[in-house]
Amino acid sequence: MDSLLHVQNLTVRYGADGQRPKSALCDVDFELAGDEALGLLGESGSGKTTLALALLGLLPPGGSVERGAIWFRGTNLVAAGPRVLRKIQGAEISLVHQEPALALNPVMRVADQVIEVLRAHQHLTGQQARAKSLELLAEVGFAPESGITDAFPHQLSGGQRQRVVIAQAIACRPALIVADEPTTALDTAAQREILVLLRDLHHRMKLALILISHDPAVLAAAVQRILVMYAGRIVEDGPAAQLLQNPSHPYTRGLLRCGLPVIPGSAQARRFDCVPGEPPDLAALSPGCAFASRCPERMEVCGVCAPAETRLAQAQRVWCFKYE
């Protein structure tokens, strides 16, 4: 098997005893090749961020893996101890957060923050680390003469800050970068720059990328394959172009319909065609399909049991009774 990452039936719950437990992820199962760029698409509360945190072994207190495994280069991260995880976190798998202002230390110069990551994982002298850090910052577009390497985070724009976070993320040449809504806090010009940078790094450094977003256009811009998540489950999985042009699951179709036109200015109805209702309460899911209550194509069986995986084409999977 040449996959870099294999997530197997991963089930994560939040909530200690006494509280109603929330099922944040349920039987999530996918593989990722070492040179693949994968997008996770879904609304807030669909489990995208929980999945990202689980991959890094950073589930918040109260969250626990109930079942399943995360195989990364032959190591099961779910069963791995803190010392093994410490070697992988930030070195082999790194995370780019949504809010770069919170991920950076406000009282440390930019170059020093990259040095901190390097020295946490590698044995380098101060001089070596400094040289390496300037190299990395150049790689994300900051030349040493730009003065940005000695700036503090508050002196940078949102897009520049996110570039610094990306420089930290690639510092130890990881095999996988998980980028959780990296462009949500940015304006559109910066958003495009960051997506182009991530795509370039993915090509140049031959690393795998998991990009998380609620916006199909962001994913269309940067990934080859998309997993659609709803209420902690994968509902559809397929090549990006195919999935965006020809979605199969009623949820994906609804989401893309209420999405925005990719080419603006074309004549169209002004009102949006949208998925009605709100996402379900994860603490009180019915036994059937999680999307059943909002689904326009609901059948009787949908409320009874959860649909199983159906393979449509070579690389396309969908979880819906319509296709069983």
Place this chain on the structure above:
Amino acid sequence: MNSDPAEKFSQDDALLRVRGLCKAYARRGNWAWSHSRVESLRGVDLEIPAGESLALIGASGSGKSSLARCLACLEKPDCGEIWFAGRKLALEDVSANPRGRPKIQMVFQDPGLSLNPRLTATEIVTEPLLITGWGAGADRAERAAELLKLVGLGADAGGRLPSQFSGGQRRRLSIARALAAEPILLILDEALAGLDLATQAQIANLLLDLQAERGLTYLWILHDLRLVARLASRVAVMDEGRIVETAPTAQLLRDPQSPPGRLLKESILTTPLWIS
């Protein structure tokens, strides 16, 4: 209640006319000599006809929110003129005019910050009624319930706190609050930002329906040109405190004339960047 000011001006006049509006903020440095002034607005000229949807776009820091705050009486402009419904408004902020401008209301970007976390939904929509001296106690309670229903919040919503609502519902609540004073012009400062697509579509539909029902005039502040394409009939591009270009939406998105307009157009995620 005063008579409706919208009746007092002729139909072909713009509802809002702004001339040469300036606003500078003082920025405190660490030392006395490092204090400086940031000029956010450097002579803004803008006209919005009644019933129109105008989108104000521009990079962050170009002055969009400053303009909105000056119009909504939250900041006092330094110079310039604001004409609204045929009347020239005094340049003032809430310290001089505690009632604000009931006919110009604003929906803020982040309802998490703009809704008082200790007030219930009913108290939040009743507050503008109290400030503008609307009706008696029983009428106000009835009106508050009506407003919550109007924006699609259920009958049980009135007693809940902002933290007990979802992001989309909080957006609805801030729209209800803005509508309480019966505005003519609604300023929507990134009112759709930070929402999921499905929720964003629901809130956009609500605002479009309200506009059709009540003949409201909208000033949208948006950063996503894909939303501009759908929601606004005319676009004004702002750059460094000035309006640099105004055009009908389709025309601006097809062929922007100003450099900042072109820059914004280029940033749209159109065709996939991915070619492998």
